[in-house]
Amino acid sequence: MNSKVISAKELAKADPVFGQLSFDDHEQIVFCNDKDTGLKAIIGIHNTVLGPALGGTRMWNYANEWEALNDVLRLSRGMTFKSAITGLNLGGGKAVIIGDAKTQKTPELMRKFGEFVHSLSGKYITAEDVGMTTEDMDTVREVTPYVTGISESKGGAGNPSPITAFGVFMGMKAAAKYQFGSNVLEDKSVFVQGIGNVGEALVEHLVNEGAKVTIADLSEERLESVSNKYGVAIYKGKDIYSEAMDIYAPCALGATINDETINKIKAKVIAGAANNQLAEDRHGVMLQERGIVYAPDFLINAGGIINVYAELENYGREEIIRRTENIYNTTLEILERAATNGVTPNVAALNTAQERIAKRKAEDSK
Numbered sequence: 001m002n003s004k005v006i007s008a009k010e011l012a013k014a015d016p017v018f019g020q021l022s023f024d025d026h027e028q029i030v031f032c033n034d035k036d037t038g039l040k041a042i043i044g045i046h047n048t049v050l051g052p053a054l055g056g057t058r059m060w061n062y063a064n065e066w067e068a069l070n071d072v073l074r075l076s077r078g079m080t081f082k083s084a085i086t087g088l089n090l091g092g093g094k095a096v097i098i099g100d101a102k103t104q105k106t107p108e109l110m111r112k113f114g115e116f117v118h119s120l121s122g123k124y125i126t127a128e129d130v131g132m133t134t135e136d137m138d139t140v141r142e143v144t145p146y147v148t149g150i151s152e153s154k155g156g157a158g159n160p161s162p163i164t165a166f167g168v169f170m171g172m173k174a175a176a177k178y179q180f181g182s183n184v185l186e187d188k189s190v191f192v193q194g195i196g197n198v199g200e201a202l203v204e205h206l207v208n209e210g211a212k213v214t215i216a217d218l219s220e221e222r223l224e225s226v227s228n229k230y231g232v233a234i235y236k237g238k239d240i241y242s243e244a245m246d247i248y249a250p251c252a253l254g255a256t257i258n259d260e261t262i263n264k265i266k267a268k269v270i271a272g273a274a275n276n277q278l279a280e281d282r283h284g285v286m287l288q289e290r291g292i293v294y295a296p297d298f299l300i301n302a303g304g305i306i307n308v309y310a311e312l313e314n315y316g317r318e319e320i321i322r323r324t325e326n327i328y329n330t331t332l333e334i335l336e337r338a339a340t341n342g343v344t345p346n347v348a349a350l351n352t353a354q355e356r357i358a359k360r361k362a363e364d365s366k
């Protein structure tokens, strides 16, 4: 990291926060620093028109602070639209903790992070994301009530990942219906990239439906265990994007649809759990031009937020499943709306979400 102190003039040129490409009228960005525990975190609060900004905390070994800032800005913005399109009374927020979740995460660090969350008095509510577990949220709960995704034994809705996977499965079926004329995934070749909490649960749904599943992950151990458990193939090649397949399911990190990959992609449908799969909006246009149906990530991966929202609204399992199953209908509606309006599915989904926020804002200002 560059520790040189730069002058205010130089800093102004760099526009480190408001000038960031990913900055999109965020309401508040909170930088959290604690030397004793080693905590370095950023909380991004994008929009609170519909309700408190709820979104998970990601712990990741970012190459530099710019990357962490960029990530939290993109992720918190995505949460605003995810909650809006899902019909939840929640705003969009997200947090990132800079560091290696395997070696640097301690209960003390999580409690300190919880104290920072608490200092926002409920404007931001956290939950788990990559590098976080339900147990970590239980630790955060020791110091603040502004946390969801806690254990069922502690009154929470438990791990959101299986519900997220179910929603992604529903969105994938809707995209298949739109592209292939049938929502049945039997015999469709599906590549699942990233078989973590969500990816593995998605593999289970796909296998139960009779899809031909291939898995890819950075962890050999995960690959072996998931392959043995579900009898699915492990991807051994070097470039997953150029492989022939019906459906590509990005379930690792975002921005895998970018200038480098887009022209290689042979899949006819893209539907996965990862947030911000399109590196830039124009990549959505490029997918459309190539006849590839893209199920917007923030729409189909909303199962997790539906699950944690239950903790705030006190609804039960049946309602969680019902709302998540409805992702199928919303996805089909968005794909059809996109075609009717001559825009990409991502833009159609964004427009729908923004219309809901604008309507609420107008009502509130009456």
Ligand SMILES: NC(=O)c1ccc[n+]([C@@H]2O[C@H](COP(=O)([O-])OP(=O)(O)OC[C@H]3O[C@@H](n4cnc5c(N)ncnc54)[C@H](O)[C@@H]3O)[C@@H](O)[C@H]2O)c1
Residues within 6 Å of the ligand: 128, 129, 130, 131, 160, 161, 162, 164, 193, 194, 195, 196, 197, 198, 199, 216, 217, 218, 219, 222, 251, 252, 253, 254, 273, 274, 275, 301, 302, 304, 305
């Ligand atoms: N957990 C949820 O409920 C939820 C909800 C909405 C969105 N998401 C998003 O879904 C994605 C997966 O979430 P998760 O909870 O399963 O995370 P996870 O950390 O459990 O799993 C991620 C997996 O991806 C693998 N991975 C990382 N980089 C990779 C690469 N370049 N190629 C192949 N594999 C790679 C990791 O080894 C890991 O196994 C994330 O983008 C997350 O933000 C998760």
